[in-house]
Amino acid sequence: MYNSLSTINDKLSAIILAGGKSSRMGQDKALIPIEGVPLLRRIALLAQTFASQVYIITPWIERYQAIIPLNCHLLRETGSYNPDENWQTHGPLIGFTQALAQVKTEWVLLLACDLPNLTEKEIKSWLDSLASASETAIALLPRHPKGWEPLCGFYRCRCLPSVEDFIAQGGRSFQGWLRQQLVEELPISDRQVLYNCNTPDDLTQLENNGSPD
Secondary structure, eight states: OOOSHHHHHHHEEEEEEOOOOOTTTTSOGGGOEETTEEHHHHHHHHHHTTOSOEEEEESOHHHHTTTSOTTEEEEEOOOEEETTTEEEOOOHHHHHHHHHTTOOSSEEEEEESOOTTOOHHHHHHHHHHHHTOOTTOOEEEOEETTEEOTTEEEEEGGGHHHHHHHHHTTOOOHHHHHTTSOEEEOOOSOGGGGOOOOSHHHHHHHHHHOOOO
16 A cells, blocks of 8 residues: 555656647647646646656647646657648557656556546545556556546556557557556546546536536
8 A cells, every 4th residue: 555645656657648639629628727727737736746757748848838837847749740730649659658768667647638627536546556456467547338548547667668569560549559458447436537628518518517626
């Protein structure tokens, strides 16, 4: 069991993915204010509560420099340039892999930048599961009817060679890679903590319903 935040910090880093184009939203999701705080900053502050190092991987470092908390590390995601679509990333699995190469702790907490309902209380409740994970499991993730929820959970950093091999063979899907791995389920007290803001309607629903305490 983890008995203190200092013990947690010694074993845990965090990676936040901020490389999406937000095409369905029509504006950059990471910059949308929730209770006056941009989503990306909100998630980064939450991650800092538990992690010794927080890495934010994005193609747009300059866009976010002014809003991220002190001591967060901005990493530039490599991708390709398409004249018709401007910057084009290779997807969350490759962004995760590029950031994971920087991580030195045993575990990393991977988070999407658009999780407005995720709370400190919820992450604290996950830590007992993290402490009791089997030695052979490479990840603890919430389960979804169609697979795993890969962008809100824990990964052992020793999974890096496995995911690099998967990508080298042409793999780009988190679900495809996870199907080849031993993953344990992370219990979720309320699935609303995984709520994503992908569209203006999602944002309106969030604003109307409010966030949990």
